[in-house]
Amino acid sequence: MRKILTRGALTLAFLAGPALAAGGGGFKLLDTHFKFEGPLGTYDYAAVQRGFQVYKEKCAACHSMSLLSYRNLRDIGLSEAAVKAIAADVMVDDIDDKGAKVERPGRPSDRFRSPFANEAAARAANNGASPPDLSLIVKARVDGARYVYSLMQGYDDMAKASAADRAIMDGYAKKATGDAKATFAMATGRNFNTHFPGMQIAMPQPLRDGDVTYVDGTKNDLPQLSKDLVSFLAWASEPKMEERKNTGVKVIIFMLILAGLMYAVKRKVWAGVH
Amino acid sequence: MSSSQGAPAFTNPIVKWIDRRLPIFTFMHHEYGVFPTPRNFNYWWSFGGIAMVMLITMIVTGIVLAMNYTPHVDFAFDSVERIMRDVNYGWLLRYLHVNGASFFFIAVFIHIFRGLYYGSYKNPRELLWILGVVILLLMMATAFMGYVLPWGQMSFWGATVITNLFSALPVIGDPIVTLLWGGFSVDNPTLNRFFSLHYLLPFVIVGVVVLHVTAMHVAGSNNPIGIDPKGPQDTLPFSPYYVTKDGFAVVAFLLVYLAFVFFAPDFFGEPENYVKADRLVTPPHIVPEWYFLPFYAILRAVPDKLGGVLAMFGAILVLFVLPWLDTARVRSARFRPIYKWFFWLLVVDCFVLGYCGANPPEGYFIPLSRVATLYYFAHFLVILPVLGKIERPLPLPNSIAESVLGGARK
Amino acid sequence: MATSNKSATADHDHDASRRDFLFVATAATAAVGGASAAWPFISSLNPAADTLALASTEVSLAGIEVGQAIKVMWRGKPVFVRRRTAEEIKEARAVDLKTLPDAGDARSPADDAKRVKAGKDEWLVLVGVCTHLGCIPQGSSTGEIRGDYKGWFCPCHGSHYDTSGRIRKGPAPKNLEVPPYEFVNNGTGLKIG
Numbered sequence: 001m002r003k004i005l006t007r008g009a010l011t012l013a014f015l016a017g018p019a020l021a022a023g024g025g026g027f028k029l030l031d032t033h034f035k036f037e038g039p040l041g042t043y044d045y046a047a048v049q050r051g052f053q054v055y056k057e058k059c060a061a062c063h064s065m066s067l068l069s070y071r072n073l074r075d076i077g078l079s080e081a082a083v084k085a086i087a088a089d090v091m092v093d094d095i096d097d098k099g100a101k102v103e104r105p106g107r108p109s110d111r112f113r114s115p116f117a118n119e120a121a122a123r124a125a126n127n128g129a130s131p132p133d134l135s136l137i138v139k140a141r142v143d144g145a146r147y148v149y150s151l152m153q154g155y156d157d158m159a160k161a162s163a164a165d166r167a168i169m170d171g172y173a174k175k176a177t178g179d180a181k182a183t184f185a186m187a188t189g190r191n192f193n194t195h196f197p198g199m200q201i202a203m204p205q206p207l208r209d210g211d212v213t214y215v216d217g218t219k220n221d222l223p224q225l226s227k228d229l230v231s232f233l234a235w236a237s238e239p240k241m242e243e244r245k246n247t248g249v250k251v252i253i254f255m256l257i258l259a260g261l262m263y264a265v266k267r268k269v270w271a272g273v274h
Numbered sequence: 275m276s277s278s279q280g281a282p283a284f285t286n287p288i289v290k291w292i293d294r295r296l297p298i299f300t301f302m303h304h305e306y307g308v309f310p311t312p313r314n315f316n317y318w319w320s321f322g323g324i325a326m327v328m329l330i331t332m333i334v335t336g337i338v339l340a341m342n343y344t345p346h347v348d349f350a351f352d353s354v355e356r357i358m359r360d361v362n363y364g365w366l367l368r369y370l371h372v373n374g375a376s377f378f379f380i381a382v383f384i385h386i387f388r389g390l391y392y393g394s395y396k397n398p399r400e401l402l403w404i405l406g407v408v409i410l411l412l413m414m415a416t417a418f419m420g421y422v423l424p425w426g427q428m429s430f431w432g433a434t435v436i437t438n439l440f441s442a443l444p445v446i447g448d449p450i451v452t453l454l455w456g457g458f459s460v461d462n463p464t465l466n467r468f469f470s471l472h473y474l475l476p477f478v479i480v481g482v483v484v485l486h487v488t489a490m491h492v493a494g495s496n497n498p499i500g501i502d503p504k505g506p507q508d509t510l511p512f513s514p515y516y517v518t519k520d521g522f523a524v525v526a527f528l529l530v531y532l533a534f535v536f537f538a539p540d541f542f543g544e545p546e547n548y549v550k551a552d553r554l555v556t557p558p559h560i561v562p563e564w565y566f567l568p569f570y571a572i573l574r575a576v577p578d579k580l581g582g583v584l585a586m587f588g589a590i591l592v593l594f595v596l597p598w599l600d601t602a603r604v605r606s607a608r609f610r611p612i613y614k615w616f617f618w619l620l621v622v623d624c625f626v627l628g629y630c631g632a633n634p635p636e637g638y639f640i641p642l643s644r645v646a647t648l649y650y651f652a653h654f655l656v657i658l659p660v661l662g663k664i665e666r667p668l669p670l671p672n673s674i675a676e677s678v679l680g681g682a683r684k
Numbered sequence: 685m686a687t688s689n690k691s692a693t694a695d696h697d698h699d700a701s702r703r704d705f706l707f708v709a710t711a712a713t714a715a716v717g718g719a720s721a722a723w724p725f726i727s728s729l730n731p732a733a734d735t736l737a738l739a740s741t742e743v744s745l746a747g748i749e750v751g752q753a754i755k756v757m758w759r760g761k762p763v764f765v766r767r768r769t770a771e772e773i774k775e776a777r778a779v780d781l782k783t784l785p786d787a788g789d790a791r792s793p794a795d796d797a798k799r800v801k802a803g804k805d806e807w808l809v810l811v812g813v814c815t816h817l818g819c820i821p822q823g824s825s826t827g828e829i830r831g832d833y834k835g836w837f838c839p840c841h842g843s844h845y846d847t848s849g850r851i852r853k854g855p856a857p858k859n860l861e862v863p864p865y866e867f868v869n870n871g872t873g874l875k876i877g
Contacts, residue, residue: 039537067352067355067359069734069737071733071737072359108737109734109737109738132549133550135355136355136548136549139540139545139548140545140546140548140549141545142545144545197558237548238358238365239359240358240359240365243365244365244366244369244536244539245536245537247366247536248532248533248535248536248537249536251532251536252529252532252533252536254713254717254720255525255528255529255532255717256529257713258525258710258713258714258717259522259525259526259529261706261709261710261713262518262521262522262525262710263522264706264710265518265521265522265706265707265710266518266519266521266522268703268706268707269514269515269518270515270518270519273313273510273515334725338725338728338729341728341729342728342732356732356734359733359734360732360733360734360735361728361732361733362724362727362728362730362732362733363723363724363725363727363728364728364732366724367724367725367728
């Protein structure tokens with residue numbers, strides 16, 4: 001939907017301008033289809049649950065999701081007992097009756113525990129780049145679902161880049177340095193990723209084929225893991241999406257009927273005038 | 275369906291009792307019931323009423339949102355997300371409000387360009403027009419401050435950039451910016467006062483709208499052929515004719531608005547604003563909301579800081595004197611064969627400015643935005659005054675009734 | 685409108701009734717729409733999901749001696765947890781229920797045996813809000829006035845509650861409410877809500 005709209009808006013270049021400009025050049029995002037896309041798209045909750053497992057096992061050590069609470073996991077189809085168990089697995093900070101700082105097992109009403117005490121700690125532990133919170137990541141990036149999907153699979157061996165890719169990479173370097181002869185070079189501690197703006201990302205490759213084993217036996221190659229993860233992150237970004245679309249269908253149908261009636265009334269009233 | 279101006283005879287005793295002491299029913303009857311309205315309005319005339327509906331929508335959704343919003347830099351972003359996730363129908367209220375701002379501006383921009391095309395700002399409606407420009411200015415201030423409240427990246431950096439505009443003023447610039455911020459950067463005091471003003475200004479807008487509508491009821495509405503009604507045959511009572519026509523227009527407009535609310539709620543938004551404000555990192559590409567883009571382009575088109583700021587404010591201020599810049603006596607562009615073309619050129623020019631404002635100021639956007647800025651001012655300051663003198667208008671019809679019933683409609 | 689004055693032929697009447705039906709249908713549809721549109725606004729005033737999620741509180745009973753009471757927060761209101769002495773229980777049980785001002789209801793029965801969990805007679809758990817006008821009665825902390833009936837005393841308007849939290853004297857109309865609760869962790873903890 002978003003894609004169609006962006007394309008449709010090309011005629012309204014005025015409106016589409018910011019979206020296009022923010023997209024930037026570089027490598028095209030990988031194309032795939034997510035079930036939640038389109039005006040009537042819904043979440044694939046099996047994928048969302050698998051994606052939560054990927055997040056929990058591979059991302060949560062560095063990336064917070066501070067806007068989510070464990071109780072929210074009920075919405076992706078986990079049972080109350082499962083949610084309680086997930087929450088209880090985590091120790092959260094609290095203050096006891098006597099005012100002392102303690103750690104207690106989490107409850108469903110607790111927010112997802114953040115891996116770092118604060119932003120400075122996160123920065124210090126991660127080579128100076130603090131891992132962004134993932135609660136809204138899909139909404140916070142242009143074409144966010146496809147972006148995260150591509151980013152997970154964008155780690156590559158720089159030496160294998162084609163001549164055309166090279167040209168794009170050198171273009172980045174030229175823009176960054178202002179030097180027309182500059183060529184692309186990696187900074188230390190960075191990783192080459194064709195889908196990250198500037199192509200150098202602090203995060204080492206987080207996901208590889210077979211990294212997570214699903215209990216339901218779903219295949220676990222990198223594209224599948226990435227897609228499941230994105231399904232989870234998309235749900236986390238907008239848990240009310242299905243409610244929004246469902247309400248929307250009813251509202252639009254109602255408005256069409258009302259508009260039709262209003263038009264008929266207007267025609268009747270004006271019939272004698274011209 | 276009589277259109278007589280006499281006091282209506284109310285039958286309901288309560289209505290009667292109230293009306294004798296406070297004639298609100300008589301007032302409504304005169305101003306909205308039998309009010310003689312030109313019979314030839316097209317749908318472009320519905321956008322005033324549509325804008326009113328949007329204003330009410332914004333106020334009602336805003337009041338409920340304010341009940342759940344926390345104007346503090348540490349909590350603002352999270353409180354907005356709490357509205358999106360935990361408050362019952364909070365997502366709907368917020369999407370209505372966010373998209374409502376865009377659709378309010380769409381309605382008002384169409385309303386303004388309708389006024390430009392049909393010469394609605396001319397004698398005796400100069401003050402009516404000026405009040406409208408005041409409303410536009412208030413809307414811009416309100417929208418700007420509202421955009422700061424979610425405390426995302428664009429909120430913070432938009433606030434920083436726009437408040438810094440005032441630093442361009444010589445001598446008083448920096449003290450003014452400090453005063454606006456209540457500190458040495460955009461911070462908690464800034465957020466608090468913006469919230470306070472964002473809540474207040476809509477009610478000021480309502481006040482000016484009342485004046486705007488009152489002035490309109492004194493002079494009467496302009497109409498597509500721009501000649502005054504000469505008698506009852508030229509007008510229709512507002513009710514039921516325009517109640518039903520505007521009613522249909524409102525529903526149709528809301529239909530489009532709601533389609534965005536439910537199916538593309540983030541279309542007008544920036545992904546960057548879903549990132550919490552970070553005062554150490556400026557997003558690579560800051561853009562204001564789309565309705566500010568033409569003005570933003572004018573700001574950047576002038577290669578001088580103070581000059582850019584003056585040009586940007588000038589782009590709105592010039593509208594205040596428009597009634598005296600346009601020297602043509604004929605109102606409607608239907609009878610102004612040359613002006614008609616310049617009007618559409620101005621529309622295109624505004625879109626070009628918007629396009630420039632949305633893109634980074636580099637490459638061909640720089641000369642393009644400069645040409646478009648020059649043309650914008652030339653339209654008002656050169657073309658309109660000169661055109662009025664040299665253009666030969668088409669013959670005007672004798673009356674509205676003749677033009678409507680004679681079938682010679684364009 | 686203008687046409688309606690012309691004539692009153694049957695054909696025209698038919699037209700008029702169809703028109704009236706259209707008007708009524710449109711007005712009714714618009715009214716339904718308006719009423720439905722009001723619902724999200726009203727609904728948003730009800731407790732949000734995160735507020736509801738905090739609807740239960742767990743407290744540890746360790747360290748509460750016989751005769752002591754604690755106050756804990758539940759849904760933004762204080763809950764009294766009192767470990768009663770045998771004498772207090774006896775007093776509460778000895779009262780003739782017919783003499784009580786409030787005969788009680790399902791949520792707040794009058795019979796002391798029903799105001800506690802079976803076999804846990806010493807633990808009395810009450811919502812600590814005076815049923816008169818919402819003040820918090822005294823009597824939980826040591827040294828606070830417990831009133832004429834050794835339970836709680838509300839200083840705002842002088843309501844006296846007994847050792848079962850029942851109203852005995854003063855303007856309050858009802859007994860202190862018993863919240864839903866259960867014992868957890870083998871009776872060492874209490875889950876309210």
